[in-house]
Amino acid sequence: MTTKYQAIKGVKDILPGEIEKWQFMEKTAREVFELYGFSEIRIPIFEMTAVFTRSIGETTDIVEKEMYTFPDRSGDSLTLRPEGTASVVRAYVEHNLYNPPSVVKLYYMGPMFRCERPQAGRYRQFYQIGVEVFGTENPEIDAEVIGMLLKYFEKLGLKELELQINSLGCDECRPKFREALLEFLKNKINLLCEDCQKRFERNPLRIFDCKSVSCHDATKEAPTIEGYRCDNCKSHFNSTINFLDKLNIPYVKNPKLVRGLDYYTKTAFEIISKGLGSQNAIAGGGRYDKLVEEFGGPPTPAFGFAIGMDRTAQLIQPLAFSLQPSVFIVALGERANQKVFELINNLRQNEIRVERDYEGSSLKSQLRKANKFGVRYTIIIGDNELDKDKVILRDMSGSRQEEIDIETIVEIMTKKLRER
RNA sequence: GUGAGCGUAGCUCAACUGGUUAGAGCACUGGACUGUGGCUCCAGUGGUUGAGGGUUCAAGUCCCUUCGCUCACCCCA
Incomplete structure (x- = not known):
């Protein structure tokens, strides 16, 4: 075990x-x-x-x-x-x-x-x-x-x-005050709680802090530092x-x-x-x-x-502190995956925060993940797109999507994210 | 060091005075919708009930021990 x-x-x-x-x-x-x-x-x-x-x-x-x-x-x-x-x-x-x-x-x-x-x-x-x-x-x-x-x-x-x-x-x-306090408490010592009796010897000022009722009462009339x-x-x-x-x-x-x-x-x-x-x-x-x-x-x-x-x-009030990625990339299939690996690197070279799925899940599942990350844009690449040298750029807020030349995607993403 | 309360699924919690196979929501996975998220519906995965012992026909529930967490005392930030 x-x-x-x-x-x-x-x-x-x-x-x-x-x-x-x-x-x-x-x-x-x-x-x-x-x-x-x-x-x-x-x-x-x-x-x-x-x-x-x-x-x-x-x-x-x-x-x-x-x-x-x-x-x-x-x-x-x-x-x-x-x-x-x-x-x-x-x-x-x-x-x-x-x-x-x-x-x-x-x-x-x-x-x-x-x-x-x-x-x-x-x-x-x-x-x-x-x-x-x-x-x-x-x-x-x-x-x-x-x-x-x-x-x-x-x-x-x-x-x-x-x-x-x-x-x-x-x-x-302070020593004078301490003296006066000890003098005052001397004949009240049996009114104090056990802890405060110890404090009397070692750190009498602390008796003021005690929450026990009897100690509180005992120090009611006590001198304070103010007078000394x-x-x-x-x-x-x-x-x-x-x-x-x-x-x-x-x-x-x-x-x-x-x-x-x-x-x-x-x-x-x-x-x-x-x-x-x-x-x-x-x-x-x-x-x-x-x-x-x-x-x-x-x-x-x-x-x-x-x-x-x-x-x-x-x-501190919980605020929306956390940093979200701007783009999620969906790869469908092994060929797309190869391409996406490079593309992600390119995007990051351009200071764009990118997330992806590492499990090879279905399109639906990957989009769900994109949604959870709260990204504005999702880029989708599958065999259909690869054959045309295109990618799909999906705007997650309005469900609109368009096909874009794969060569220009980094440039277009950079521009779109800067506009906002 | 002292006292009290609590340990059940990844999270939040159910399970009447002990009673059959420990449930629900959220989350996760899949489907309805062959490659399109959020909303909805359906299904599924997930548990040594903290651990060990005892009582009992029967223990998540009662008793003991132990570990852990929490709160309070003390004190401090």
Whole structure:
């Protein structure tokens, strides 16, 4: 008995009919991002494990339980990238892209890997388009890049999106907030769910995210980051907001928005879509002003986001993307077949998309096939035509057909297709 | 890692509380129409009911095991 193979859990094939959406997403991204001065960077699919553990954070879920990590033959620990930012920062520092000093704008696209239980809008191999800007703390960049992202979604025809934005503070003010939060929750700890009791120790900010009713109630009166931002963070956030207003971008301030990667500072945001499953964030990002330094580069503020392509694809209306052939050629019999083989080649030399039947089916069957391909013209060649050095050219929309000299058919097809 | 739901033809789904040979639509092939598509009508191909075991006179249906898919929790894009 032969084994029937299937794709491993959480990965999928993107088939013709669906792939056109993906090509559309990629093409549009290049157009929009390049308009804003971004260049593509291709980063490897895997890295030394430490690249991710250091940047994403040792105690995050991604690092603790979701990475595909394995030793290579020399014993080094490698990891399939769970996100793109860490690699881009590594490349930025490795190639001294900060020299000469100026703002560097990069984008990337490709697969990411996280070993999670698959769910609607979540896969083990999933695809992201990401953007990173290095070298400025200016809040104009925060607003400009968010604006670019929304323009991109607009070009894809997405509607009913919501921008949620927050400022997480910096290493000046976030520790103070954390203190205050711990202080507040200290005597409510037994009201929290089991998971949140763990979070209390490790990542108390995440308790805000919890959906359990008791945790929600317990944090109702809790302090939020808003009251603890330092002057610098406060003014950065206000400026960002003001620039968003200038771009007429609507947003919802969400002081409870927390992101799952440790490197974020100041601005954090997500784009939420209605009508997805419970995994409703189609893009997320923010500022990470310390990460380049942690990778051994000079102090370099940075801002970026990542788009979830799988989720975005779900929202794109199915359009008639697919490329149809213009001409179908019917050959009847072996003699005709010989002739048709050459003719098809000639047509393709002239940039005409041609399809044919490879099975030697009946005329009726081949015409049915032509109809299914949706071609405008069908060329029919059988013994009768060969004897006269003619072909039949059939216009499929009106059922009209005429005999044409076989020598002139390529020229006539070229002309007819150009007219339309 | 936890919980719930679902696995029947290539696809979408039927089959009442267990009951004869597991059906229909779409798709595919052929015919009505000797070499002329779409519409219509007729016929045909296609199944180890995910797999394995058990209960029963009898299992697609009930029980157990296992694999897979889906959704949700967790978390994230």
